[in-house]
Amino acid sequence: MTTPTTAPAVAPAPPADEPELHAVAVVTLGCARNEVDSEELAGRLTQGGFRLVSDPADADSVLVNTCGFVEAAKKDSVDTLLQAADLKENGRPSTVVAVGCLAERYGADLADSLPEADAVLGFDDYPDIAARLRGIVAGERPAAHVPADRRRLLPISPVDRAAEAPARVERTRLETGPLASLKLASGCDRRCTFCAIPSFRGSFVSRRPSDVLHDAQWLAGEGARELFLVSENSTSYGKDLGDLRLLESLLPTLAATDGVERVRVSYLQPAETRPGLVEAIATTPGVAPYFDLSFQHASATVLRRMRRFGDPESFLGLLDQVRSHAPLAGIRSNVIVGFPGETEEDLETLTDFLVAARLDVVGVFGYSDEDGTEAESFTDKHDEDEVAARLAHVTDLVEQLTAQRAEERLGEVVEVLVEHVAVEDGEVVVEGRGAHQGPEVDGLCRVQGHPGDLRVGDLVTGTVVASEGADLVVTSAGTVR
Secondary structure, X not given: OEEEEEOOOOOOOOOOOOOOOOEEEEEEEEOXXXXXXXXXXXXXXXXXXXXXXXXXXXXXXXXXXXXOOOHHHHHHHHHHHHHHHHHHHHOOOOEEEEEEHHHHHHHHHHHHHOOOOXXXXXXXXXXXXXXXXXXXXXXXXXXXXXXOOHHHHOOOOHHHHHHHOXXXXXXXXXXXXXXXXXXXEEOOOOOOOOOOHHHHHOOOEEOOHHHHHHHHHHHHHOOOOEEEEEOOOHHHOOHHHOOOOHHHHHHHHHHOOOOOOEXXXXXXXXXXXXHHHHHHHHHOOOEOOEEEEOOEOOOHHHHHHOOOOOOHHHHHHHHHHHHHHOOOOXXXXXXXXXXXXXXXXXXXXXXXXXXXXXXXXXXXXXXXXXXXXXXXXXXXXXXXXXHHHHHHHHHHHHHHHHHHHHHHOOOOEEEEEEEEEEEEOOEEEEEEEOOOOOOOOOOOEEEEOOOOOOOOOOEEEEEEEEEEOOEEEEEEEEEEO
């Protein structure tokens, strides 16, 4: 889950003799896919005659792009909506609107429980968001939508979905850094028993390659040097367009985009990660040898109850494939502990796997019920204290393992994309990420000893000389591009 972000002032105030455009702040919570949605909403709003501002206190209207993934994310979304509504007491903003996954997932129920929001809009409102907001500002109070299973909105046959691929939307960048998210697809066709995302995000729909490439070129023109390819399941890209290996053929073209130095793929489903895709990610020039593999567990028994597939042997075999092509590849994953029916033996299988896997980063989550999921109806659940104890146990192990993995990288030569330069206590602090580190949650590199000035967006080569948890300290070799 990312820190809430808001849209910068991308349009100046009009001259004094012209009426000032209605100012809108877009606040984003949740994942990188939500960030792309916010930029598409911002693009539609600017085309519709609105002006974007960065601070909700300076806005006439605030759109909060909510997250509905897990309980903590839902709470953050509600708190952010309430904070925006509290600003009304000072006369600005006058309008607060909820959009995003929480709004789509709960619709009218959210509107009833949160009267402070002036409207709760679903995904179907996005194409007409400018008109919707204009009506709300004028005093209209549209009925919140009634949530429905969005998987039923597309033809069952994946091949028939090609005609349903969404049209490209002109985005407005809300972040000015050298990293930009680029959406490959939306939705998911898997039926994991713990996950509600497919029900409100819908079935898997790939974007057309031409639209993906157009966005890549546009983002490069906007200053992006790294493209972060996002979707709910990147390994499925192209299956509904009749080419399951489409991502393998698309990656070299994306990496060759003028101005783009690095392409990174997110969220790979281990059971669908084919050898050709592993090779393409690991060996294509300009593509980060980085594997975001969502294992979720290692016990075959627990995985079957999750309606997923795999076991320690197959997962370790996949990791061997990765490292045979790229020994220094970055590999991260997420796991769930305390799943209904998980035994002590299952937990031991997971921890043994984590020790053997040598992953760079592991996100550890304790199981909790999600509304409308199959696992919600399971009867053999652990109580909250037991889930918390297992979560603490595995989290402690993972912290030790990721620190050990970072230490193993001492002496490696890495290329760091500079994302932060500041003066702190009289010293210049330079931070960024190596190819093995994904954004937000995978640790960072602190660059020291560079003989010249470094700027955000530079790529600097250096040697790892120390580690601090998952973070690395890099001494610059002075090579910059």
